[in-house]
Amino acid sequence: MQAPQDTDNLTCQPWYHGQLSRQEAETLLLQDGDFLVRASESRGSHPVISCRWRGKILHFEVFRVVLRPRPGRPQALFQLEDERFASMSALVHSYMTRRRPLSRATGAVASKPVSRQRPLRRSLSEDVLTDSPAAPRPLRPRKWSSSQPAGLDHSGREKRDEAAGAPSAFGPALHRTGSEPTLLKALPHLGTMADSLTASDGQLPTLRMPSLASGHPPTYCELLPRVPSAQRTTPRPSCPEPAVWWWEAEEEEEEDRCFIRPQAEVSFCIPGHPSCLLGPQNRPLDPTVLCTLRSLLVAHHSESTALHLLLVDCQAIGLLGVTKSQKSAMGVASGLELLTLPHGHRLRLEVLERIETLALAGALAVLGCSGPLEERTVALKGLVDLALALRPGATGDLLGLAGVMGALLMPQVSRLESTWRHLRRNHTEAALVFEQELKPLMRALDESTGPCSPGEVALPHVAPVVRLLEGEETSGPLDESCDRLLRTLLGARQVARDAPLFRRAAAQRLQGFRPNPELWEALTTGFLRRLLWGSKGAQATRANRLEKFHHVLSILSQQLEPEG
Numbered sequence: 200m201q202a203p204q205d206t207d208n209l210t211c212q213p214w215y216h217g218q219l220s221r222q223e224a225e226t227l228l229l230q231d232g233d234f235l236v237r238a239s240e241s242r243g244s245h246p247v248i249s250c251r252w253r254g255k256i257l258h259f260e261v262f263r264v265v266l267r268p269r270p271g272r273p274q275a276l277f278q279l280e281d282e283r284f285a286s287m288s289a290l291v292h293s294y295m296t297r298r299r300p301l302s303r304a305t306g307a308v309a310s311k312p313v314s315r316q317r318p319l320r321r322s323l324s325e326d327v328l329t330d331s332p333a334a335p336r337p338l339r340p341r342k343w344s345s346s347q348p349a350g351l352d353h354s355g356r357e358k359r360d361e362a363a364g365a366p367s368a369f370g371p372a373l374h375r376t377g378s379e380p381t382l383l384k385a386l387p388h389l390g391t392m393a394d395s396l397t398a399s400d401g402q403l404p405t406l407r408m409p410s411l412a413s414g415h416p417p418t419y420c421e422l423l424p425r426v427p428s429a430q431r432t433t434p435r436p437s438c439p440e441p442a443v444w445w446w447e448a449e450e451e452e453e454e455d456r457c458f459i460r461p462q463a464e465v466s467f468c469i470p471g472h473p474s475c476l477l478g479p480q481n482r483p484l485d486p487t488v489l490c491t492l493r494s495l496l497v498a499h500h501s502e503s504t505a506l507h508l509l510l511v512d513c514q515a516i517g518l519l520g521v522t523k524s525q526k527s528a529m530g531v532a533s534g535l536e537l538l539t540l541p542h543g544h545r546l547r548l549e550v551l552e553r554i555e556t557l558a559l560a561g562a563l564a565v566l567g568c569s570g571p572l573e574e575r576t577v578a579l580k581g582l583v584d585l586a587l588a589l590r591p592g593a594t595g596d597l598l599g600l601a602g603v604m605g606a607l608l609m610p611q612v613s614r615l616e617s618t619w620r621h622l623r624r625n626h627t628e629a630a631l632v633f634e635q636e637l638k639p640l641m642r643a644l645d646e647s648t649g650p651c652s653p654g655e656v657a658l659p660h661v662a663p664v665v666r667l668l669e670g671e672e673t674s675g676p677l678d679e680s681c682d683r684l685l686r687t688l689l690g691a692r693q694v695a696r697d698a699p700l701f702r703r704a705a706a707q708r709l710q711g712f713r714p715n716p717e718l719w720e721a722l723t724t725g726f727l728r729r730l731l732w733g734s735k736g737a738q739a740t741r742a743n744r745l746e747k748f749h750h751v752l753s754i755l756s757q758q759l760e761p762e763g
Contacts, residue, residue, distance in 0.1 A: 214312035234309035252307035285494030483733035505588035557602025653700035
């Protein structure tokens, strides 16, 4: 397996043709579904998707909304109508693989990319189209006036006048110095959208349609972009929402019935679930899918991600969403009870794989950051924030907490001395919480001495009893191991008795929660297994998969911070 490559740069994509006129693009689109992405010559190098559909050539101008600079999130979001993406590559991949219409009005589907046959032609204004971070520009000299800043009406025009073609409406926002007001005239097509974006959130500002030049008829297909409200909302999902929110349904009280001996082991993994993010066959660590996941996680704060994780974990362990047929098959009413029984072997293996897969995916989120040190530090802080949101008293998902802490404590991550030093220097509070609260908490949970009362916890920490029942030996002196063994077994018995209380606590936390189906899928064990090992590699044995991926993470860790 190879380390993922960065495909955010459009010049690496075969369907990107650079600066191309409308007439040249139309000669390349021969069949329905053919499409390419170009930098418009008449619209200041705006990104345009040209597509042939039902015998007609259609052109769709992509909206690019610049975000205020903040470490760990993209410089801009790209949008056609509904969904927003952190890069043009992710947008094109989503619409192409899922065969989604580019607009509701036309129904055009871009399914067959047309590769370029000649070298790219670049202009000075085309740099704004590439999704990779551009080199920082020096600040322009400050001009002072007793009444107002000088050169306000001409700011940012010097370089644009030197470039051939029309000025770029999607150029990077000018830097602010001191109390100088934001120079919005550098963004003529975006209007005053920058003022509506607060520095702390990641929501899109109000979109304004580009104004047509006087006397020119409209030449682009009309798009109706969804304008998000000022309140925090979840991006509109492209996957269908379930008809019934099953975790909010009241559990039916069953009448006393005779015990039925289990006939087969029960699995709570969803078999054959169609993927909204992966195709039928996928390579391991697909860069475009990783970019899509990054945009999904950027769009959700840690508390929202924690609730998504709680929902997936409760379904994976059989705490919520257990059907009557499953209850009859396993002889008990909850997966928390099944874990302690002999015929819970399959479920125990699934729980172990889930914790391990979450830990590997979290480690990849840090070790896959090949950019500046701050980018890697922000990813590390994101895992700490997620762990805080999962801890007892908050979301209370201790199964998810075990996976996230497994990533933070993994040797390939803990050896990154420069990254941890940068975290302590620039995000001191997160570093202190990790050292003084999260690490002792995880140690207590592993020793079966941590908090486990329903209400404070929605999903208990079951990893110790699962490892014990699967034959893993406990570490430490013999007398301490015996004490830990006894505590683990007593704790497992109490968890099985309190299963209805844990179910009620989890349902209360999820009351009114409306998940993003794409983020929900991205956190499932089946999706993460295919993402990390590919559709073919996911079929290998668990030991073989773990050995190979730990080797990949070790290589990435050494590349980031070689041993001196």
